[in-house]
Amino acid sequence: MDSIRIVVADDIEDIRNYFRMILDRETDIEVIAMAGSGEEAVEVVREGSPDVVLMDIEMETPLAGIDAIGRIKAEWPEVKIIVLTIHEEDDVLFQAYGAGAVDYIVKTSSIADILNSIRSAHRDRLYMRPEIAEKILGEFSKLQNEKNSLIYTLNIMSRLTDSEFAILTSVYEGATYKEIAKSRYVEEVTIRTQVNKILKKFKMRSMKEVMGSLHELKVFDIYKRRAQELGVK
Known part of the structure; x- marks a missing residue:
């Protein structure tokens, strides 16, 4: 190596x-x-x-x-x-x-x-650590803390586990649940279980709704355009 x-x-x-x-x-x-x-x-x-x-x-x-x-x-x-x-x-x-x-x-x-x-x-395995999210949140402290605000979304993402953040990133990049499961060597039902946990944290009913919010707010662009570089390992 x-x-x-x-x-x-x-x-x-x-x-x-x-x-x-x-x-x-x-x-x-x-x-x-x-x-x-x-x-x-x-x-x-x-x-x-x-x-x-x-x-x-x-x-x-x-x-x-x-x-x-x-x-x-x-x-x-x-x-x-x-x-x-x-x-x-x-x-x-x-x-x-x-x-x-x-x-x-x-x-x-x-x-x-x-x-x-x-x-x-x-290894491209850097996920959003809570302290990094806090730094980003500080730049947007004047925003209203409402459901679709950037500060609200970043606050939720800082509470995701590494696994949940990786799955969210893969969905954002267009991967299907089946593809994510294969790359992580788990059953698809396991991915869907984690997706449900993500939805509960965002208080949304579907990943389509979550993705719409992330695209609108350009969250991954703020996190150093990592959406194009970070994949599920």
Whole structure:
């Protein structure tokens, strides 16, 4: 199995070295380059073709990392970018997701959490974590909390289990219950049972109604256009 090729971008050398140290211990991860600025990050991605980039935000400018994320995703959309952060400011993280980041890591996170984020991003297995949904919800706090509002829908989605979110995503992408069951190696009745649980959480009578609301509100577009990338594994 090929290693996950990583670029670490941070303007503080000690932090770069820390991440290299913990990642180099893993047999399935290889740090191929490090960068001290957003501009340098773009260059090393161009030269090294990594799978995942760990990207600090504030480097040569306060939002250098976000600018680099946008440039990298424009040229190499297959590269997964995870934000490195100390302070979890809602507006900055929202900008990072809008630019194309797939997750964020607090620099003081446990090694297990850091490794899990990297491996999940590489395998396209990142689902909407409650804390991510909360960040998104913060950007829309002025909306009315009514049935068809964006804040209401995001609040429900933050309470879905990973399995329910994956099924919802597959239905959104056009898969049938039979196809979803086959991909998940379960009986179709199991999928229908989970669909019923989803409907109860949305307080709707059919998935067609749920899909109509999601399309209208462009929920998956907000979550970094993940609807086109995330599939049921």
